[in-house]
Amino acid sequence: MSANRPAAVVVLAAGEGTRMKSATPKVLHELCGRSLVGHVLAAAGELHPENLVVVVGHAREKVTAHLGEIAPAVRTAVQAEQNGTGHAVRMGLEALGGSVDGTVVVVCGDTPLLTGATLDALAATHSADGNAVTVLTAEVPDATGYGRIVRDDATGAVTAIVEHKDATDAQRSIREINSGVFAFDGLLLADALKKVRTDNSQGEEYLTDVLGILREAGHRVGASVAGDHREIAGINNRVQLSEARRILNDRLLNQAMLAGVTVVDPATTWIDVTVTFEQDAVVHPGTQLHGATHLGEGAEVGPNSRLTDTRVGAGARVDNTVAVGAEVGSDASVGPYAYLRPGTRLGAKGKIGTYVETKNATIGEGTKVPHLSYVGDATIGEQSNIGAASVFVNYDGREKHHTNIGSHCRTGSDNMFVAPVTVGDGAYTAAGSVITKDVPPGSLAVARGQQRNIEGWVARKRPGSAAAKAAEAASRESADEG
Numbered sequence: 001m002s003a004n005r006p007a008a009v010v011v012l013a014a015g016e017g018t019r020m021k022s023a024t025p026k027v028l029h030e031l032c033g034r035s036l037v038g039h040v041l042a043a044a045g046e047l048h049p050e051n052l053v054v055v056v057g058h059a060r061e062k063v064t065a066h067l068g069e070i071a072p073a074v075r076t077a078v079q080a081e082q083n084g085t086g087h088a089v090r091m092g093l094e095a096l097g098g099s100v101d102g103t104v105v106v107v108c109g110d111t112p113l114l115t116g117a118t119l120d121a122l123a124a125t126h127s128a129d130g131n132a133v134t135v136l137t138a139e140v141p142d143a144t145g146y147g148r149i150v151r152d153d154a155t156g157a158v159t160a161i162v163e164h165k166d167a168t169d170a171q172r173s174i175r176e177i178n179s180g181v182f183a184f185d186g187l188l189l190a191d192a193l194k195k196v197r198t199d200n201s202q203g204e205e206y207l208t209d210v211l212g213i214l215r216e217a218g219h220r221v222g223a224s225v226a227g228d229h230r231e232i233a234g235i236n237n238r239v240q241l242s243e244a245r246r247i248l249n250d251r252l253l254n255q256a257m258l259a260g261v262t263v264v265d266p267a268t269t270w271i272d273v274t275v276t277f278e279q280d281a282v283v284h285p286g287t288q289l290h291g292a293t294h295l296g297e298g299a300e301v302g303p304n305s306r307l308t309d310t311r312v313g314a315g316a317r318v319d320n321t322v323a324v325g326a327e328v329g330s331d332a333s334v335g336p337y338a339y340l341r342p343g344t345r346l347g348a349k350g351k352i353g354t355y356v357e358t359k360n361a362t363i364g365e366g367t368k369v370p371h372l373s374y375v376g377d378a379t380i381g382e383q384s385n386i387g388a389a390s391v392f393v394n395y396d397g398r399e400k401h402h403t404n405i406g407s408h409c410r411t412g413s414d415n416m417f418v419a420p421v422t423v424g425d426g427a428y429t430a431a432g433s434v435i436t437k438d439v440p441p442g443s444l445a446v447a448r449g450q451q452r453n454i455e456g457w458v459a460r461k462r463p464g465s466a467a468a469k470a471a472e473a474a475s476r477e478s479a480d481e482g
Contacts, residue, residue, distance in 0.1 A: 004123035007051065007102025007186055009044040010092035013037050013109030014057025014079040019237040025059040026235070027109040028066055031245040032252065033272025033290060036235055037063070038070050039112035039248075042273075044105070045071075046116025047123060051100070053092045054109065055079050084204025085180075086196045089189070099190035103127065106182045106207065110235045112244055114181070118226050125224035126183035132219030133189070133211055135161070136181035138229035146177035147208070149223060158221040161208055176225070179232035182207070183224075188214060248273075256283075261295075264302075278314070296330065310340070313348065326358075329365065347382065361392075364407060376400075377419065381407030387431065388413045406441065 017026025027037040034042065037054065044052060052071075056063045057079040064076055077095035079088045089106055093099060103123055107114065118136070126134035135158055137149045143164075148171050150160040161178045162171050192213040196205045215221050226232055235241050252273060253266045260279035263269050271289040281295035284302030289295075293307045296314035301307060303320065310323040313330035321335040325342035328334055332350045343360035346352055350363050353370035361375045364382035369375055371388035377400050378392045384405055392403045393416050401419035405411065409423055412431035423429065424441030433447040458468050 004047070004103070004120055004127055006047055006049045006105045006123055006183070007100045008092075008096060009047065009049040009052050009105045009107065009119075010089055011037065011040055011044065011052070011054045011107055011109050012085060012088050012092075013040075013063060014055050014060075014082055014088055015110075016058040016082070017110070017236065020241075021238075025063055027063060029235070029241055031112060031241060032248045032270075033274050034112070035066060035070070036112045037067070037109040039273075040107055040109050040114060041071050041074065043114050043116045043119055044107060047105070047119055049105070050102070051075065051096055053077055053095050055088045055092045057082055057088075084198075084202065085207035086193055086205030086209060089207055090193045090205070093186075093190055093193070100186035102186050104184045104186040104189055106184065108180050108234055111179075111181070111232060112235065113231045113233055113247060115231060118231055119181075122181065122183050122224040125222065129222045130220065131183075131222040132185050132214045134183040134222045134224055135211070136179040136183075136226060136232065137176050137223045138179060138226040138232050139175050140177055140229045141175070143172070143175050143177050148172070148174040149176040149178060150174065151176075151223070156222075158211070158223050159215070161211060176223075178208070179226065180234070181232065184210070185219075188219065192217075269302075305335070341376075378403040378405065378417075380405040381409070381425065383407055384409040385411070387411050387415055387429075390415045390417070393418045 013027045015026060020026050020029065028035045053075045054067055055077045060078060067074055067076060075095055077091045079091045103126060105119060105123060122134060122136050145164050147161045147163050148167055149158055150162055150171060151157065152159050189210065192210040195213050196209045198205055211221050230247055233244060235244055249270055250266065252271050253263050253269060256277055257263050261277045262282040264283065265285035268285045269283055269287050272291060274292055275289045276294045278295065278297040280298045282300040286304040287302035288306045291309040293309060294311045295301060296312055298315045299312040301312060301318045305318055305321045308324045310326045312318055312328045313332065315331040316328045317333045318328060319335035321338045321340065323340035326340035326344040328346050329348035329350055331348055332346050334352045337355050338352050339357040341359035344358040345362045347363060347365035347367065349366045351368040351370060352358060355372045356369050357374045359376040361378045363369065363380045366383040367380050369386040373386060373390040375392050377394040384407060390411060394400050403417045403419045404422040406423055406425035406427065408426045411429045412433060414432045415429050416434045418434065418436045421435055421438060423439040426442045427439045428444045429435055429439065430444065430446040433445060435445055435447055439445040458471050462468050
């Protein structure tokens with residue numbers, strides 16, 4: 001737990017975000033497996049604040065529902081009308097009784113790159129310097145358009161935040177900018193918010209006005225500089241969203257590689273923040289790993305695979321595959337061009353091969369489904385082999401039914417297993433069979449019509465066709481040889 005645990009963190013998530021041009025509220029747009037506000041809450045949560053409040057406004061029903069899914073313990077405060085950042089913070093404090101004794105950290109809900117470490121450093125600086133308010137700032141290569149941080153040369157205290165349009169030439173040369181993230185003394189903040197005026201061009205209550213109010217009252221305003229200016233970037237449109245996704249993805253891949261994972265081509269590999277790895281896992285180009293996906297020690301995934309909520313065992317190989325909610329056992333192999341749907345469980349050293357689709361299927365250790373098959377709603381034992389072009393017929397038009405194939409079975413190519421049906425241990429089925437009845441252990445099931453050849457059918461039914469001419473030529477050749 002952070003030694004600088006704040007009394008509260010207030011997350012501002014009430015804005016509409018019109019520049020996203022979307023029916024989805026801005027803070028609910030996703031990158032790397034989390035919403036924008038979800039990333040902010042994850043960073044804030046690392047401080048273990050006594051209270052965590054999200055101020056909602058635009059589309060608050062959607063935002064509140066989302067918060068209920070990802071952070072049910074978080075409180076919400078409603079800013080019914082977007083009357084400025086100061087007003088939003090005031091609504092947040094009202095949800096906590098109007099004021100808070102201790103440090104209050106205020107963050108924006110659209111800053112997904114912000115880290116818990118940076119927020120902790122902000123809270124530590126605030127406490128160590130005895131500030132009434134501490135601004136999170138950053139040194140940027142180009143400060144055009146940002147509010148500049150003006151400091152006292154002697155003490156380093158912040159004397160003003162000057163917007164770009166109001167800055168002098170000397171002030172515009174400053175590269176330290178305001179992030180919109182602050183740590184406040186809670187009691188002083190509540191009192192100062194009562195004094196914020198709305199006599200500005202927008203008629204709104206600006207949180208930044210609190211800094212001037214506190215400084216004029218003789219309180220110290222300080223700053224904490226973020227180590228990476230990209231952390232404070234807010235998301236206002238889809239271009240900025242994609243840029244943040246790239247930055248965060250690179251951060252996640254770097255962490256994975258430093259932990260012992262080989263990422264062959266980071267430029268074409270995308271992962272979520274919830275993906276986990278073990279040492280010596282290998283990720284090949286064109287791969288996407290989402291949700292709670294986990295790669296075991298020495299597992300290889302890709303190229304061109306997309307895994308969601310899927311566990312890949314140690315030493316397993318998954319090639320050109322889409323998998324959702326699946327488990328791949330150790331030393332198993334999947335693909336290329338396989339589709340593992342939810343409920344697929346492949347045992348150790350098993351195989352799901354080329355153009356195979358599985359769903360709600362448990363496939364035992366060492367069992368192989370090598371080619372061109374659909375296995376749905378099924379349990380297959382150990383060391384069995386499912387012939388090519390097999391279909392587990394699980395749906396009767398109204399309900400799904402289950403198929404059981406035992407251990408050490410050998411099923412023929414082009415089989416159909418019409419569920420519910422059971423094939424016992426050690427049984428065989430003949431190629432081309434439609435299995436509609438249970439097959440006892442150790443039996444051979446043959447379920448196909450006897451072949452009958454109708455000679456001369458093509459000549460009678462398709463006279464003059466290419467097939468008829470080829471058959472006639474073959475008959476002449478056979479007669480000449482005889």
